Amino acid sequence: MFRLETDAAHLSAELSEVIRLFTDEYDPAVHTVAFYCADKSPDKIRIQINGTEFVYDKPDKNSGGSKLENRMFIRFAKIALYKALKSFFKRDLAWGSLTGIRPTKLAYELIKSGVPLAGISQLLQNNFFVSRPKADLTALIIQNQSGFYTQNPHYINLYVHVPFCPSRCSYCSFVSVSVDRQQKLVEPYVEKLCVEIQKTVQLIRAHHKKIYSVYIGGGTPTVLSDTQFARVLNAVTHSGTFTPGTEFTCEAGRPETITAQKIALMKNAGVTRISVNPQSLNPQTLHAIGRNHTAEDFFNAYRAARDAGFNINTDIIAGLYNETPEQFLHTLTQIIRLKPHNITVHTLSRKRGSALKENRVTEFASGVAQMTHSAQQSLMQSGYLPYYLYRQKLSLENLENIGYCLPDTQCVNNITVMEEMLSVAACGAGAISKLIFPSQNRIERLANIKDVKMYLERFDEQMHKKEKFLSNSTQE
Numbered sequence: 001m002f003r004l005e006t007d008a009a010h011l012s013a014e015l016s017e018v019i020r021l022f023t024d025e026y027d028p029a030v031h032t033v034a035f036y037c038a039d040k041s042p043d044k045i046r047i048q049i050n051g052t053e054f055v056y057d058k059p060d061k062n063s064g065g066s067k068l069e070n071r072m073f074i075r076f077a078k079i080a081l082y083k084a085l086k087s088f089f090k091r092d093l094a095w096g097s098l099t100g101i102r103p104t105k106l107a108y109e110l111i112k113s114g115v116p117l118a119g120i121s122q123l124l125q126n127n128f129f130v131s132r133p134k135a136d137l138t139a140l141i142i143q144n145q146s147g148f149y150t151q152n153p154h155y156i157n158l159y160v161h162v163p164f165c166p167s168r169c170s171y172c173s174f175v176s177v178s179v180d181r182q183q184k185l186v187e188p189y190v191e192k193l194c195v196e197i198q199k200t201v202q203l204i205r206a207h208h209k210k211i212y213s214v215y216i217g218g219g220t221p222t223v224l225s226d227t228q229f230a231r232v233l234n235a236v237t238h239s240g241t242f243t244p245g246t247e248f249t250c251e252a253g254r255p256e257t258i259t260a261q262k263i264a265l266m267k268n269a270g271v272t273r274i275s276v277n278p279q280s281l282n283p284q285t286l287h288a289i290g291r292n293h294t295a296e297d298f299f300n301a302y303r304a305a306r307d308a309g310f311n312i313n314t315d316i317i318a319g320l321y322n323e324t325p326e327q328f329l330h331t332l333t334q335i336i337r338l339k340p341h342n343i344t345v346h347t348l349s350r351k352r353g354s355a356l357k358e359n360r361v362t363e364f365a366s367g368v369a370q371m372t373h374s375a376q377q378s379l380m381q382s383g384y385l386p387y388y389l390y391r392q393k394l395s396l397e398n399l400e401n402i403g404y405c406l407p408d409t410q411c412v413n414n415i416t417v418m419e420e421m422l423s424v425a426a427c428g429a430g431a432i433s434k435l436i437f438p439s440q441n442r443i444e445r446l447a448n449i450k451d452v453k454m455y456l457e458r459f460d461e462q463m464h465k466k467e468k469f470l471s472n473s474t475q476e
């Protein structure tokens with residue numbers, strides 16, 4: 001735990017993020033961090049950690065007048081605090097001072113400001129204290145994204161959210177509920193969702209945008225009945241705003257929901273890529289995390305999806321339920337043998353809203369850094385390329401999630417959404433639409449209501465907001 005005292009209240013959230021990297025919220029010891037950079041310390045940044053003082057010169061410019069200067073000062077303040085914490089706790093962190101910004105997004109920002117790709121790794125190491133392996137990885141990912149995205153303002157991604165799952169995984173904090181518990185809401189939800197999709201697509205067309213990629217996620221879209229699922233797919237495909245061959249992903253995350261009928265429906269609708277996610281192939285782990293399927297279910301679903309000719313992604317998670325590195329790597333080895341096009345390696349995150357967090361589970365697998373490091377080595381030796389990366393708050397050992405792909409199978413939706421390169425028109429409860437204005441360095445967001453019941457009750461109000469919101473999409 002920690003207590004922050006500062007004379008720069010507007011920096012509290014960012015400073016707290018850095019302190020959290022070094023302190024454990026379940027640790028009963030309270031660390032007191034004082035950060036002064038305004039009234040109490042006009043020329044210097046003064047940081048005290050449990051009474052030990054660290055002093056740094058302020059950067060030349062800190063008028064706080066312009067947005068850019070403000071942003072640069074926040075960055076500087078976080079780096080100063082990181083340096084102090086690192087000295088105090090005598091610990092270096094793999095991602096150094098980076099919090100609240102995706103490493104690749106920062107790298108793109110640096111490239112835009114004139115730093116060559118070859119200089120990115122060194123700059124991340126020197127200026128942000130990122131370790132060499134992570135800095136090299138960031139540069140490699142930028143390289144592997146090359147040629148797989150566009151920033152054309154005429155394109156937009158379409159996202160559709162189905163917030164139901166067969167059961168709730170213990171680590172899940174997504175907008176998703178067990179389908180059995182909300183059965184009576186499923187049908188009205190599908191009805192409204194289809195209306196929202198049709199309306200959204202009309203707006204996209206009216207504003208002369210083209211769909212770059214489609215992603216139906218959740219939740220587990222394939223948990224819907226065959227007819228409900230077909231209606232959602234039809235609402236998307238009847239839009240006529242995307243051409244055959246457009247990347248069209250459908251999450252079919254829970255293997256037990258993947259039936260021959262669902263596969264046929266996806267195939268007919270032009271779905272090109274599906275996710276079949278075991279998370280682990282260890283039976284004890286699957287049971288402990290609240291998933292109802294077996295490893296065998298995964299292999300059967302995988303074979304059926306592969307035989308139908310989809311590009312396949314599989315997700316696994318490092319750090320689940322006291323798994324050892326050997327157990328985790330055993331899962332990975334079995335998956336690599338299948339040669340899916342994409343493998344995404346997540347690190348367990350104790351997110352707010354998850355059962356793990358609510359039940360204050362404090363015992364987690366150890367050696368997670370070793371797991372993700374070995375995973376990276378095995379995957380790269382097997383011909384996979386790391387091609388996108390994101391970090392989540394509260395992930396074990398502050399590690400990251402990395403998407404790997406076989407050459408030329410990069411998921412363009414993952415790249416353009418993660419890197420905030422293209423706008424997103426999102427449909428469904430809790431779905432967040434984003435308008436990206438690269439030339440103005442600006443992003444606008446519109447979130448639908450998360451709660452399914454409220455989403456249905458206030459549907460018309462949300463559609464009005466969306467209409468107004470998407471009309472801004474022509475501003476770039």
Ligand code: SF4
Pocket residue numbers: 164165167168169171172173174176218219220253254
């Ligand atoms: S399958 Fe995914 S969305 Fe559904 S409960 Fe599990 S983690 Fe959450």
